Amino acid sequence: MDRARFHALVAEALDEIPEPFHSHLQNVAVVVEDEPDDELMRDLGLDPQRDALYGLYDGVPLDERGAADDLLPDRIAIYYRPLVRDFRTPTAIRREIRKTVIHEVGHLFGLDDDDIEAEGY
Numbered sequence: 001m002d003r004a005r006f007h008a009l010v011a012e013a014l015d016e017i018p019e020p021f022h023s024h025l026q027n028v029a030v031v032v033e034d035e036p037d038d039e040l041m042r043d044l045g046l047d048p049q050r051d052a053l054y055g056l057y058d059g060v061p062l063d064e065r066g067a068a069d070d071l072l073p074d075r076i077a078i079y080y081r082p083l084v085r086d087f088r089t090p091t092a093i094r095r096e097i098r099k100t101v102i103h104e105v106g107h108l109f110g111l112d113d114d115d116i117e118a119e120g121y
Contacts, residue, residue: 013101035081052082055100063110076104
């Protein structure tokens with residue numbers, strides 16, 4: 001899958017997030033990157049040679065913020081190469097992009113991996 005189509009699928013997944021959740025994404029930068037570097041993978045407790053990372057939320061979850069917090073925008077990275085490497089068909093890639101975007105947005109709302117995975121993401 002080419003990058004333009006991949007970017008379009010990420011945008012579609014973001015557009016599908018319903019209100020009231022979608023309005024909280026105004027100060028979130030969602031970017032597509034090639035893949036996470038080995039140092040990041042190790043920092044997350046992952047083996048760069050064995051594990052895959054499809055997305056990453058970087059920020060302060062909404063439920064941990066104070067009213068006076070002056071924070072930089074949150075950031076969600078969606079990783080192109082691991083997704084197209086592990087999911088071969090356009091349908092499978094689209095499904096996994098959507099799942100990854102929702103998973104990372106869940107972290108914005110303070111959900112941990114277990115909570116998100118319990119919801120199927």
